[in-house]
Amino acid sequence: MYTGFSQSALASCRIGKDGRIEGLVAPEIQPINPSPWYGFRVEGPPRATPEITLRYAVSGHRYHPWVQSRQGSWRRLPDDAVALAADGSATFRLPPLDGSLQVAAQPLDDPAAALARFEAHARAGRLTRIEAGRSLDGAPILAFLHRPATARGLLLFITRQHPPEWPGAMAFDRFAQALLSDDPAMVALRKDHAILFVPVMNPDGIARGHWRGNRRGADLNRDWGTFIQPETWGVGALLEPLTGKLPLLAAIDFHSTRNSILYAPPDDPKRQDIGFRITRDLASEPDLAGLPIRRSHQNDAGTLKGWTLDRFGISGLTFEIGDDTPLSEAHAKADAFARLLARSVASPKDQP
Numbered sequence: 001m002y003t004g005f006s007q008s009a010l011a012s013c014r015i016g017k018d019g020r021i022e023g024l025v026a027p028e029i030q031p032i033n034p035s036p037w038y039g040f041r042v043e044g045p046p047r048a049t050p051e052i053t054l055r056y057a058v059s060g061h062r063y064h065p066w067v068q069s070r071q072g073s074w075r076r077l078p079d080d081a082v083a084l085a086a087d088g089s090a091t092f093r094l095p096p097l098d099g100s101l102q103v104a105a106q107p108l109d110d111p112a113a114a115l116a117r118f119e120a121h122a123r124a125g126r127l128t129r130i131e132a133g134r135s136l137d138g139a140p141i142l143a144f145l146h147r148p149a150t151a152r153g154l155l156l157f158i159t160r161q162h163p164p165e166w167p168g169a170m171a172f173d174r175f176a177q178a179l180l181s182d183d184p185a186m187v188a189l190r191k192d193h194a195i196l197f198v199p200v201m202n203p204d205g206i207a208r209g210h211w212r213g214n215r216r217g218a219d220l221n222r223d224w225g226t227f228i229q230p231e232t233w234g235v236g237a238l239l240e241p242l243t244g245k246l247p248l249l250a251a252i253d254f255h256s257t258r259n260s261i262l263y264a265p266p267d268d269p270k271r272q273d274i275g276f277r278i279t280r281d282l283a284s285e286p287d288l289a290g291l292p293i294r295r296s297h298q299n300d301a302g303t304l305k306g307w308t309l310d311r312f313g314i315s316g317l318t319f320e321i322g323d324d325t326p327l328s329e330a331h332a333k334a335d336a337f338a339r340l341l342a343r344s345v346a347s348p349k350d351q352p
Contacts, residue, residue: 060088133234
C-alpha cells in the first residue's frame with residue numbers, strides 16, 4: 001500500500017503473517033469533526049483480490065470507498081464488498097488488481113480541473129481572476145469576480161473549506177457554471193449583480209488529505225471574523241473593499257455531510273433578503289422540496305454563515321450535499337438551487 005500522492009491519507013499500514021492488510025486512519029489534529037478521510041494505492045500480482053481493514057484513531061468509518069484502476073474511472077465499491085465492525089473499523093474486499101488500484105473515501109478529483117473552468121471564463125473576459133493570497137504551502141487562493149458596471153450588490157459563493165467534501169464541491173461547480181450560462185434568468189442576474197466565486201478555499205488541506213483543516217490543522221470555517229489563517233484572511237481582505245462599495249446581498253457556502261441539508265440563520269421576517277427568500281421558496285423546486293432546513297446562529301462562531309449575519313446583517317446559507325449523493329442528483333440540486341437563487345434575486349428588490 002502506498003500514500004505518496006496528492007489527497008492521500010493513511011497514518012500507518014502493516015501486513016500480517018496471514019497476508020491481511022491493516023491500515024490506520026488518523027486525523028491531522030484533535031479534537032476534530034469526524035470526517036475520517038483516507039486514500040491509498042494497492043499494488044500486487046495481477047488478478048489478486050486483496051482484503052484491507054481500516055481502523056480509525058478517532059470516530060469510525062464514514063465514507064464508502066471508491067476505487068480506480070490504471071485505465072478506468074472512479075467507481076463506488078459495491079455495498080456487499082464492505083463489512084463494518086462494532087469497533088468502527090471497516091474491511092474492504094477489493095476487485096481483482098490490474099497492476100495497481102487506487103482506493104479513496106471519495107473520488108480523487110483534481111482541484112486544478114475545477115479552477116481551469118473558471119480560468120477559461122477569465123480568459124474569455126467573463127470573469128476577473130484575483131489571487132487573494134497564498135496558503136501556508138504557497139498555493140494561490142484564487143477568486144473569480146464578475147462585476148458589471150450596473151452592479152447594485154455582491155453575491156459570494158465558496159467551497160472546499162473542508163477537504164473531503166467532494167459532493168459539495170461538485171454541486172458548487174455545477175451551480176457556478178449555471179450562473180455563468182446563457183440562460184436568460186442568469187444573464188439578467190449577472191446584469192445587476194457582482195459575483196465572487198472562490199472554488200478552492202483550502203488547497204493545502206486537499207493536497208495533504210486532511211480531514212478538516214489547512215496545513216496547521218485549523219478549521220477554516222471557524223476562522224471567519226478572526227482571520228488568523230491565511231486562506232480566510234486573504235478572502236476577507238478581498239471582500240473588504242468590495243463590500244465598501246457594494247452591499248453584500250448573499251453568501252452561500254457549499255459543503256457535504258452525511259445527508260443533504262440547508263443551514264440557515266433563525267427566521268426573521270424583518271430580514272427578507274435573498275437567503276430568507278431562498279429558504280421560504282425552497283419547495284418551489286421539486287429537486288429541493290423536502291430538503292431539511294436547520295436554523296441556528298452563534299455569535300462569533302467563526303463560520304462563514306454566522307460571520308455574514310454578524311458583519312453584514314444578511315442570511316448566509318450553508319448548502320450541504322449528502323456524502324453518498326449520486327453525481328446526477330447533486331447536479332440536479334445545484335441546477336435547482338441556481339434557478340431558485342435567480343428568482344430570489346429578481347423579486348423583490350434586494351435589501352442590504
